[in-house]
Amino acid sequence: MGKHTCLPTSNSLPTGCAAKSVVVFTGAGISTESGIPDFRSPGGVWSKYRTVYFDEFCRSAQARHEYWEQKTEAHVAFAAAEPNIGHQTIAKWEEKGKVRGVITQNIDGLHQIAGSQDVLELHGTAREVTCLDCDWRAPVDPLVVQFRETNEVPLCPECGDGRLKHATVSFGQVLPEETLNRAHQWCLEADLIITVGSSLVVYPAAGLPEAGKRSGGKLVLINRDETGLDMIADMLIPGSCGEALAAIDAAL
Template sequence: MSEADDIAQVAKWLAASKSTVLFTGAGISTESGIPDFRSPGGVWTRYRTIYYDEFCRSASARREYWEQKAEAHTEFAAAAPNAGHQVLADWETRQIARGVITQNIDGLHQIAGNQNVLELHGTARAATCLDCSARFDIEPLVAEFRASGQVPLCPQCETGRLKHATVSFGQMLPTDVLEKAYDWCGEAELILAIGSSLIVTPAADLPVYVKRSGGRIVILNRDETGLDNIADVKLTGGIGATLSAINAALAGVI
């Protein structure tokens, strides 16, 4: 089938599905100007990885971590939702989709208007204290670090180690979020996997769980993914344009 035929088919599946889950990776946010950190020139290619246990035990590692995050924050702070984010928010509002499960930490789904968002890897728009569990907006803390060059301490307990509310290498994914994601996928008749390489587990196992539970998988990604071989449809166009085309096709079947 042609791309247009595939888009029409996906629209029909969306219209008929009683439970659709949207799963997103870094690819949806590159159209908002946020680079995939794995891509050439991305933050991960220019800095060494600070593992969670090293962050916890080493003050110098915490400072290096904050330097990395302060640089990445500039890209997040300037970014705005793109057409793809807006379509997904619209689908949730219209109850075409249940919500979004995302590997992204940029918060753009919520800014676009999604209410039901499961952030598998946390959010870069907040910080959390590892010692007292208090949570804070990240903006003033990044500003404090940039001004002083010193890693900020927890404003609540005053001595706690502050870390971005993201999942670091070596840190467990939030169990409650992952369990809820599996609950959604176990009930899903359709999952759209958008802008993810579908390689990193356990996140990449979620579409597989949909398939095993009798649902369909639609993949939107210009590159090959780890699950192309089990996709019911693979679309390779630009994410914003493709989601907008599916949304337009929906008008004819709903």
């Protein structure tokens, strides 16, 4: 099948859109349309702070304080965000049995808020905090408030002095193996993978849609900019993630 670069219509969609196993893979681009900044962009959180690596977080109290400063600022940026038409469309497809589920690089939880039930969060979630020492886990909001009021890194209330970290994957920390393996299996079994708002340059996550394509699935890429997999895609849809997903929904 030839490659298309277009907005979707009933005649331009890949034949795989009638597939039995469809997976949606999402990146930061879908969340920026809900007002959440891309933290890699100029002026984003990552451009304002140095990187705190996981091993440094584990051994250094000062590094943990720097980490909590960064995460607290990022939390303020997305805590009030609401799902957009893109998140809502994907959730609608899952409810109707049109997609198997969502694999996401995002940590904002907007897919679940929109109603998606089967979401594989490759990089974890910033809406929860976990203790590295006893595995206690809870919503992050009260602890963010505590940090902002005291400027002191909170300790685990369960074990007393455990190191609390947002339930996200930090630099130098491995992706959760079970989640990654399940996502890989989904992609290998998919007839169609729709990637939304991802540059597809960060591995191992970017390797998932690629693996699905190489195992015989169709690959549709929706993104404002070029991606690392444009050359092997069956269809390229530039522009707004939400508008493109809504157009696909109308075409279907």
